[in-house]
Amino acid sequence: MEPTDALFMTIAKIILIIIFSIIPFLLGVFANISIKHHRAFLITGRIVSILLTIFIIISLSISVIFAINEQDSTQRPYIFAWCICWLLIAIFPLSTFDLTTSPKTKKQKTCYLTISFITFFLILSGSEFLYNRAFGYVFHTERFELSINDFYSNHPEADKNSDINIFASIQNGEDEFTANISVYKDSITLKATELRYISSEIISSEKSKKDSCYRNDLPRDLVQDIIEEITYYQPEIEYTWVGDLCFHPFAFVELANNKNATTIKLHLPDIDEFHPNAQRLVKKINSLVNDSIIDPTKGCSN
Secondary structure, three states: OOHHHHHHHHHHHHHHHHHHHHHHHHHHHHHHHOOOOHHHHHHHHHHHHHHHHHHHHHHHHHHHHHHHHHOOHHHHHHHHHHHHHHHHHHHHHHHHHHHHHOOOOHHHHHHHHHHHHHHHHHHHHHHHHHHHHHOOEEEEOEEEEEEHHHHHHHOOOOOOOOOEEEEEEEEEOOEEEEEEEEEOOOOEEEEEEEEEEEOOOOHHHOEEEEEEEEEOOOOHHHHHHHHHHHHOOOOOEEEEOOOOOOOOOEEEEEEEEOOOOEEEEEEEOOOOOOOHHHHHHHHHHHHOOOOOOOOOOOOOOO
């Protein structure tokens, strides 16, 4: 999840603690310190605690009814685990009020309530984890191993006489950047092209502009790092409680090793928000061109 999402969820957990635990706790404190209205606060606290518990159980029941009907079987274990978390959470309003009004010493109450609040926060964190997997959005990358013939049929311009060929396509919005890197025993070459769409008010009259360049002075150490990143890259998966309709930059990266006649193909979507390893790989590829971070570059400097 994004840092802003993590901050939001932390604030949400604090608000839930205030609603489900602090309110019963305060009513219990008032019942203890108020001699004149002790019974009124005691009854009010009990009623509020019960209502909060009922509210949690009803909300949970409604959510589960819709969730089980809509989610597939692979997600149901997460749904049931999430339900158990919220059933435990439903106990907190009553337990907090009972602990506060119990005839224990202040030291004992403080100890029990502290443990109770910490447990509450941990269960909420576990509930968030399970919710993301049961109901949330999944963002993942993919890795495929293909034959060398598949690579050259898709990229006939690649040089079959090189040791290694790398093809990378990075797209962000209407900009698309492609790079062809050929690694030889004595040299490394780069052929790069950027395709930019120039939008107009009339969609049918959109035009495109191409910038191309060629380099043969690439740093071997950086290229070797990229080769290793692609070779050992493992798919990444991220879960988040909220999705959006925004276009996220994505990349396709392919590595053809002519020595062992194998090809590795990587599909790397959502590289602006998720998948740190994919982001690192794309940054290294872009740094060969003009030190851009994620956005497609505007051609490489000769």
